[in-house]
Amino acid sequence: xxxxxxxxxxxxxxxxxxxxxxxAFAHAFEGRESVKDLVEGLGIPHPxxxxxxxxxxxxxxxxxxxxxxxxxxxxxxxxxxxxGVTLVRPPLGALxxxxxxxxxxxxxxxxxxxxxxxxxxxxxxxDIAALAAREGRIVLTRDRGLLKLRGVSRGYWIRATMPxxxxxxxxxxxxxxxxxxxxxxxxxxELREVPKASVESRLExxxxxxxxxxxxxxxxxxxxxxxxxxxxxxxxVESTTLEARFGVS
Ligand SMILES: [Zn+2]
Numbered sequence: 001x002x003x004x005x006x007x008x009x010x011x012x013x014x015x016x017x018x019x020x021x022x023x024a025f026a027h028a029f030e031g032r033e034s035v036k037d038l039v040e041g042l043g044i045p046h047p048x049x050x051x052x053x054x055x056x057x058x059x060x061x062x063x064x065x066x067x068x069x070x071x072x073x074x075x076x077x078x079x080x081x082x083x084g085v086t087l088v089r090p091p092l093g094a095l096x097x098x099x100x101x102x103x104x105x106x107x108x109x110x111x112x113x114x115x116x117x118x119x120x121x122x123x124x125x126x127d128i129a130a131l132a133a134r135e136g137r138i139v140l141t142r143d144r145g146l147l148k149l150r151g152v153s154r155g156y157w158i159r160a161t162m163p164x165x166x167x168x169x170x171x172x173x174x175x176x177x178x179x180x181x182x183x184x185x186x187x188x189x190e191l192r193e194v195p196k197a198s199v200e201s202r203l204e205x206x207x208x209x210x211x212x213x214x215x216x217x218x219x220x221x222x223x224x225x226x227x228x229x230x231x232x233x234x235x236x237v238e239s240t241t242l243e244a245r246f247g248v249s
Pocket of ligand 1: 185188189217219220222
């Protein structure tokens with residue numbers, strides 16, 4: 001039997017039972033174990049981890065844990081400069097997301113604030129992992145098991161259960177928002193502005209009368225304008241942004 005000391009930092013504590021949070025604890029294991037498997041065995045999905053130190057030195061996920069190791073596990077800190085040490089994975093580039101089938105409302109909210117959020121209603125975990133790898137997308141899910149799949153290299157476990165709070169969480173974690181009202185809420189494509197004349201025949205008479213600027217989705221051809229939902233959506237975007245930035249609602 002081998003024994004190590006583990007200390008977990010920041011929001012990664014959410015994955016631990018209360019007695020193990022915010023403090024070092026002892027963990028015993030047998031045989032040969034990679035640090036990735038050991039840490040995932042404690043409940044922490046590897047895509048949430050940015051850096052692992054063993055006895056103060058950065059290690060890769062495949063490091064074979066030794067008896068007596070002191071293991072420190074750090075989350076992704078977008079705003080903290082940890083350049084200069086070897087991270088367990090490359091840094092995030094442009095942000096693209098794929099959401100599992102239970103996060104449809106969050107996907108629409110994310111599109112509303114301009115984030116690239118693909119949502120797969122009926123896909124299997126393997127399909128989601130494959131799409132994430134193929135298109136370089138970050139997996140967002142409430143299912144920790146999905147994040148532990150080997151094929152998932154970038155992902156985040158959504159803590160909140162209410163869609164609006166989930167959006168606050170995403171902005172807080174990955175912020176800031178891109179371009180609000182720039183994506184189709186139905187299919188995630190980027191909208192393009194179109195001349196009124198090109199969509200006029202498809203408008204209701206009152207819309208045709210009162211509005212001049214229109215955007216169209218190039219994929220599903222839904223038309224958008226600053227109409228009835230606009231103010232409500234604007235308030236949602238503004239309050240969510242404030243909350244993500246300052247923790248107020
Ligand atoms: Zn569309």
